[in-house]
Amino acid sequence: MNQDWRLGLARRLLILTLCCLLLGLISGHYGWSFTVGLAIYLVITLSQLLHLNNWLKRTHTGEHPPEGFGLWAEVFDKLYQWQRHEQRVRANLQAIIDRVQDSTAALQDAVIVMHQGNLEWCNKAAEHLLGLRAPQDFGQTVTNLVRHPAYKEYFDRGQYQDPLELPSPINDRIYLQFTITRYGDGEYLMLVRDITRLHSLEQMRKDFVANVSHELRTPxxxxxxxLETLLEHADEVNPRWVKPLQRMEQQTERMRHLLEDLLLLTKLETTQYPASNQPVVVTNLLQSIKTxxxxxxxxxxxEFILEAEPDLLFKGSESELRSAFSNLVFNAVKYTPSEGKIYIRWWHDTQGAHLSVQDNGIGIDNKHLPRLTERFYRVDSSRASITGGTGLGLAIVKHVLLRHKGWLEIQSIPGQGSTFICHLPAEHMLIRTPSPTPIRA
Structure with missing residues (x-):
């Protein structure tokens, strides 16, 4: 609005006042003159407001503002300018949205936008991979549209660090990978990729490893x-062959452990849930592992320190849990220098049950932590020859925890030690009876 609007308004009021005075001087009725003047001014103002109201109702048509005079002309003009500006901004935003939707529609990966778990938008790929229909399915709960128990559990748990892999709900020959990202207030962005080829290659690798491992066991x-027979009669063997035979026995024993770990890992990968799901007295299990x-x-x-809640049980496979927990404790033994401390703790809180294995050993650099659970990954290749490890221990731990719906957290500082924490879900833990004090040994 023009900066001189106050001056213009004062001028108009002054003119109106002078006219009323002149009319009063002529007629001799000053009161009636001012009343008539104010009435005329009020009628003009109301008529301009009526024109403004009618025009605002028709702004969607792009109609120009009505003719006005004085201050009202400036009001109409300013409102029209604001309206045109908002239309340009809205048009630019809509153009950006259209470009984003066009680009995501061209993706082969499904893109799904959710609010509080309800479908807000999806691209064409979501229709082909998941069977979603736009816009008919908008507003519906996605867990009702993607009907799979594992997906519902994954979404409700809210831990999206690792992607979820499932067969397509409309074609079980297509294998999909779900990745969910949270943002804003209850907003979710889900990307779904077709990994059928990668899944087939992974299945071929698993089958190959399993078959080779079985075939190698016999020879x-x-x-x-x-070798055992020859070493039992070492006194009859040429002395210079004794040491090579002992070395061969050590390496064959290492190979036997490697095959056993490969077979166990294959078993863990090829089944979704533990073979048994019975309450496990974890305290007794940890006592045995400590021994x-x-x-x-x-x-x-x-120095071994075990602190455990004796009445805290966990439903799962005892053999698999023993394998996972013992791998963590035995690794602490291997990589902790003499006279070091190994602290084992088993406890629970509102988040679930937890097992931690802490040592004050050599520690691990942060750059290695994301890859530690990969099979055969070595922080330092020289460690393998010293400790005799297979490189599969942490991979086994990871898969055991996944089968029990848990996950592994790794904390480490080079030169100060490492802490491995197994987080297990609260719905599988059992409290047998209240215990006054935890076991500490």
């Missing part, structure tokens, strides 16, 4: 048998 058993770890430690003089 390895024969070799181990002959085995002390034997493994032998002359290193490690």
């Amino acid at each position: 390895l058993t024969v070799i181990v048998g002959y 085995d770890a002390q034997s493994l430690s032998s002359d290193k003089g490690h």
Whole structure:
């Protein structure tokens, strides 16, 4: 609005006042003169407001503002300018939205936007991969549209660090990978990729590893048998062959452990849930693992501290949990120097049950942590020859926890030690009876 609007308004009021005075001077009735003047001014103002109201109702048609005079002309003009500006902004925003929708529609990956779990928008690929229909399905709960127990559990758990892999709900020969990202207030962006080819290659790899591992067991058993026989009669063997035979026995034993770990890992990967789902007294399990770890430690003089809630049980496979927990404890023994401390703790809170294995060993650099659970990944290749590990221990831990709907957290500082924490869901833990104090040994 023009900066001189106040001056213009004062001028018009002054003119109106002078006219009323002149009319009063002529007629001799000043009161009636001012009343008539104000009435005329009020009628003009109301007529301009009526024109403004009618025009605002028709702004969607792009009609120009009505003719006005004085201050009202400036009001109409300013409102019209604001309206045109808002239309340009709205048009630009709509153009951006259209470009985004066109670009996402061209993607082969499905893009789904959700609010509070309800479908707000999806692209064409979502129709082909998931069977979603736009706009008919908009506003519906996505867990009702993607009907799979694993997807509902994954979405409700709210832990989206790792993607979810499932067959397509409309074609079980298509395998999909779900990745969910949270943003804003209850907003979700879900990307769904077709990984059928990668899944087939992964399945071929698993089958190959399983078959080779089974086939190698027989010749390895024969070799181990002959080596044991030769070493039992070492006094009859040329002395210079004794050391090579002992070395061969060590390497065949390492190979046997490698095959056993490969077979176990294949079993864990090819089934979704544990074979047994019974309450496990984890405290007793940890006591047994601690005893085995002390034997493994032998002359290193490690100090073992076990703190556990004796009445905290967990429903799952005892053999698989033993394999996972023992791998963590035995790794701590291998990579902790003599006289070091290994602290094992089993407890629960509102988030679930937790097992931590902490040591004050050599530690691991942060750049290696994301890849530690990959099979055969080595932080330092020289460690393998020293410790005799297979490189599959943490991969087994990861898969055991996944089968029990848990996950592994790794914290480590080089030179100060490492902490491995197994997080297990609250719905599978059981509290047997209240216990006054935890076990500490």
